[in-house]
Amino acid sequence: MRYSIASLSLSFSENLPAYLPRCYLDDPKLNECVLKAFNEIRPHVSNGIAEIGLPPLNPFIISKLSVEQDTSLAKYTVTGVNYTTRGLDNYDIKEFQYDCRTMTFRFRIEFDSILMTSLYEVHGHLAHIPVEGKGLGSHAYSPVNAVFEINGGMRKLRGINYYDTKYVNVTLDMGEGSYHLDGLFDNKQLERMTNEMLNINSDMVVKALTPALEKIAKIAVMRFMKTLFKIPYHKLFPQSASS
Numbered sequence: 001m002r003y004s005i006a007s008l009s010l011s012f013s014e015n016l017p018a019y020l021p022r023c024y025l026d027d028p029k030l031n032e033c034v035l036k037a038f039n040e041i042r043p044h045v046s047n048g049i050a051e052i053g054l055p056p057l058n059p060f061i062i063s064k065l066s067v068e069q070d071t072s073l074a075k076y077t078v079t080g081v082n083y084t085t086r087g088l089d090n091y092d093i094k095e096f097q098y099d100c101r102t103m104t105f106r107f108r109i110e111f112d113s114i115l116m117t118s119l120y121e122v123h124g125h126l127a128h129i130p131v132e133g134k135g136l137g138s139h140a141y142s143p144v145n146a147v148f149e150i151n152g153g154m155r156k157l158r159g160i161n162y163y164d165t166k167y168v169n170v171t172l173d174m175g176e177g178s179y180h181l182d183g184l185f186d187n188k189q190l191e192r193m194t195n196e197m198l199n200i201n202s203d204m205v206v207k208a209l210t211p212a213l214e215k216i217a218k219i220a221v222m223r224f225m226k227t228l229f230k231i232p233y234h235k236l237f238p239q240s241a242s243s
Contacts (some may be wrong), residue, residue, distance in 0.1 A: 016235060017051050019044065025100055026240045035096040038107075046089045053227030058089040065118070065216070073208035076124025076131060087114040087144075100237070103163065105150040113142035120181070127204040129197045135183020141206070145173040146217070150225060154233065163229035163236075170217040177206040 021040055023033035041049065048056035065080040088111065095108040121134035148170055155164040179198040184191040198205055229236070 078122040080118035111144040133184040165225040
């Protein structure tokens with residue numbers, strides 16, 4: 001599978017916002033602190049948090065997205081313009097773990113529902129259903145359960161330590177899916193029949209699309225992590241409240 005994400009711009013400042021809770025490495029309840037922090041900053045994530053490189057999440061927009069998938073369930077190429085995701089700001093962090101010895105993060109997030117829309121052009125088949133055309137497309141999932149695993153190490157630059165993200169893995173449980181694609185086959189009857197088939201076979205379509213959605217999420221998370229950890233490690237995770 002091949003993927004391309006264009007114009008996902010991230011920025012940051014080394015001055016963290018005052019409302020961002022501080023969690024300390026020597027706190028025996030570090031994971032609880034970070035879990036609480038994620039939920040406390042929820043009111044701010046809709047508009048993004050520039051200081052840590054978090055783009056606006058409601059909506060989250062990728063100006064151009066290209067995906068080529070070739071598996072037993074799906075073989076297609078698709079290009080999306082203004083790929084827009086809504087619902088990412090309505091999250092509930094269920095679990096968070098950070099092992100500062102191995103520098104590994106693992107957390108699980110639940111979303112009530114996620115809606116994705118885009119101007120698209122597609123060629124191929126999905127869950128053995130032919131899809132061909134271009135127009136406005138949408139797909140929605142509810143609920144969505146996402147597990148993130150992030151591993152890295154420390155790098156030193158001019159005497160300052162920074163977290164260096166090496167690996168990101170994303171596992172998605174997309175829940176129930178619904179789909180609508182305008183412009184299929186340049187034929188309204190075929191368009192209607194194809195959309196009906198996609199929704200009747202939504203379980204298989206979800207299974208076919210999940211690897212692509214996981215890869216897109218992985219790329220986006222990796223870019224965010226690379227931006228976040230341009231901030232010195234000691235500012236994100238101070239060693240001690242007394243230091």
